Amino acid sequence: MHSTPPHPPPPHPQSFPHNSPKDPRGHPLLCVLLLSLLSLLLLLLSLSSPHSPPPPSSSSSDAAASAAAAAAGVAEIPSIAYLISGRSGDGDRILRLLLAAYHPGNLYLLHLDRAAPRAQRERLARAARAALRGGARNVHVVGEPDFANPRGASALAAALHGAAVLLRLSPRWGWFVNLDASDYPLVTQDDLLHVFSFLPKDLNFIQHSSYIGWRESRRIRPIIVDPGLYLSTRADVFYATQKRELPDAYKLFTGDSSVILSRKFIEYCILGTNNLPRTLLMYYSNMPSPHLNYFHTVLCNSPEFNRTVVNHNLHYVTWDMSSRKEPRLLTLDDVANLTRSGVAFATQFAKDDPALDRIDQEILGRGPGRVVPGGWCLGGGRGDPCSKWGSPNVLRPGRRAMDLANAIAQLLTPENLYSHQCIWD
């Protein structure tokens, strides 16, 4: 285990069993199923809020409660595994993002690049513990960090490392979400978990395209070396003079670094016996920024997974108009559009940008230095609505859960889903 402080995994692994591998959902049925699930979701949302799936229960009766909930047609609450990554000096941003995305039923792994001194990591772990009042058993800090240079392959190695640690830490999470320290949520975790509880567990949300264009000369054909993979001090990537052909053994897809991936797919990448994920890893290790291509290419080239791909990562991103190659920093001017967007996260903000304060106040209802209140908060003293912790199985989704459900329903209509899925042209 490469993780400190060594909090043990939560002691009650039975509350959120995920899909068995024998899931009867065949791919041709997926879309019918999605539609019925979504109509159910929209119906439930319009009928009632707050909606609290299994009632609070003592840990010994959790299994019975979830069986009863399943019998009553109430969806199971999923758990999300977050990898939050930053560079030296990003400790405060990571902490703020952690509090904005915190829920006691999720799992969090915080990664500060190896260029950050150890003291920053320890300070982050202490600050997280203090902010969460010792309840932070589901928050971990990577203790043996990687260099994660976004220009080279080390960023991808760090993401895979994080996913592997998360798999080891808990058997019960359903989705892997990677966030950068410059990202921020646009919905509460109660909203997100509520909506995700109605989705098939094998969906992968990943923005992808086979359009290569300018990337062919700048990002696909060059051969680069990332010293972050073999030097113990920081050094930037360098380019070889030769260029290589485009591959014809598989199709290349490219996209964004932010992804929402099913547990099943992460297990395929990290533990699977099919060699495609490793072959592609070797191929991509000499490409600039392979974390923008890797999961995308594995998913779309795997017959087992290529029908589970939704071509959107549920992030709000706007592109720098001059280059369209880098996301533009979001500011207060964007907040109105962010609020309207209906998606779950936004990429990317400057540190402590006033837009974040506005999102805290208007969207998340979060006070400074506090977590976002949710159904698990039982009130308490000194103006902190979450100083007493209740059951993580009680969700109190708000108005924005409806917007998120609508946005996902749009993405999952058969026309949208299949006409944007791993299209090769």
Ligand SMILES: *[C@@H]1O[C@H](CO)[C@@H](O)[C@H](O)[C@H]1NC(C)=O
């Ligand atoms: C998924 O893979 C199968 C088998 O290779 C292929 O027939 C199908 O067209 C692929 N679907 C997509 C959406 O790429």
Ligand SMILES: *[C@@H]1O[C@H](CO)[C@@H](O)[C@H](O)[C@H]1NC(C)=O
């Ligand atoms: C907000 O969205 C509208 C409509 O899509 C667009 O015209 C406008 O430029 C956006 N505002 C900002 C600040 O991006």
